[in-house]
Amino acid sequence: MRTHQAVSAWLEQELAAGRLAIGSRLPGERAMAEQLGISRASVREGTRVLEALGVVRAGVGSGPQAGTVITGNPxxxxxxxxxxxxxxxxxxxxxxxxxxxxxxxxxxxxxxxxxxxxxxxxxxxxxxxxxxxxxxxxxxxxxxxxxxxxxxxxxxxxxxxxxxxxxxxxxxxxxxxxxxxxxxxxxxxxxxxxxxxxxxxxxxxxxxxxxxxxxxxxxxxxxxxxxxxxxxxxxxxxxxxxxxxx
The missing domain is CATH 1.20.120.530 (GntR ligand-binding domain-like)
Incomplete structure (x- = not known):
């Protein structure tokens, strides 16, 4: 498995277990890198793939729209x-x-x-x-x-x-x-x-x-x-x- 694919595999497990759902925010880039044992660049690449697939929406800046949110848009x-x-x-x-x-x-x-x-x-x-x-x-x-x-x-x-x-x-x-x-x-x-x-x-x-x-x-x-x-x-x-x- 390529390192960036670890993000997809982890998210699939979290969704299946009910620990995350549509509307949930993913942990920060640093926290996910440490949790998954991969680089922040790999986390970033994995998140971009998920965004292209319509699974998440990456927000920018600060406030209620910041962070990466699970959207589920097949x-x-x-x-x-x-x-x-x-x-x-x-x-x-x-x-x-x-x-x-x-x-x-x-x-x-x-x-x-x-x-x-x-x-x-x-x-x-x-x-x-x-x-x-x-x-x-x-x-x-x-x-x-x-x-x-x-x-x-x-x-x-x-x-x-x-x-x-x-x-x-x-x-x-x-x-x-x-x-x-x-x-x-x-x-x-x-x-x-x-x-x-x-x-x-x-x-x-x-x-x-x-x-x-x-x-x-x-x-x-x-x-x-x-x-x-x-x-x-x-x-x-x-x-x-x-x-x-x-």
Whole structure:
């Protein structure tokens, strides 16, 4: 084990034993170095790794915000990892579409009509109607809307995965919209579909909401020129000529 990894191993033990929890502050750098028998530089490096993973937040200065606090934000690590893999591994489009369908249809089917996340989803749809700031602004609110629906299902990991997945393919989705023949018509249709999905969830019709989400996602990719060949391998996808791969 590398010396900086001792910090992660120690924190995992402390969390499992209940001696630390989300919101707890880690000991000072000097105290941790002495306790773990490693250098302060190794403690610093280990803490930076944990911060990149979204496990802790390192504060500066003095006062109530000082010190390193355990936060527990799995979406941050997942987002970073997926972005790198999307950029370097050229993930097949079919894999992205299938993963979105699995996560989002499940979330829509299990979303609680009483979830506070749905109020946020409704506000995002109202903002879409009020602001005509082009595809970029629309897609940002669209992403937040879908993440809010996932959070309404009450599964923290699904919500984190959804946020990370949509964040990692944001640039790709923007490229797809640039090739749409009529963005105005597409955005109007997507708005109507969003409203129908939210109405189904709020009325407790989870099965209907899931089918609407499936149609919504597949319809967008189809209109953008991404065709899923039913006869292709699960690891393959067919793209229209000139459409970028990820």
């Amino acid at each position: 979406a941050l690590a997942l987002d970073s990892a997926l972005r790198l893999h999307v950029a370097s591994a050229h993930l097949p489009v079919r894999d992205v579409v299938e993963t979105r369908l699995l996560l989002e249809t499940w979330a829509a089917a299990h979303a609680s009509p009483d979830s506070p996340a749905l109020a946020r989803a409704a506000l995002l749809l109202d903002e879409m109607d009020r602001h005509d700031d082009g595809p970029d602004g629309f897609l940002e609110r669209d992403s937040l809307f879908h993440v809010a629906l996932a959070e309404a299902a009450g599964n923290v990991l699904i919500g984190a995965m959804m946020g990370s997945l949509r964040g990692s393919i944001a640039a790709y989705t923007q490229r797809l919209t640039a090739g749409l023949p009529d963005w105005g018509a597409t955005s109007d249709r997507l708005r109507r579909e969003h409203r129908a999905i939210l109405e189904a969830v709020l009325s407790g019709r989870g099965g209907t909401a899931a089918e609407l989400v499936r149609s919504h996602i597949e319809g967008f990719y189809r209109e953008a020129g991404v065709a899923q060949d039913a006869s292709a391998s699960p690891r393959q996808a067919t793209l229209s000529p000139g459409m970028p791969e990820i």
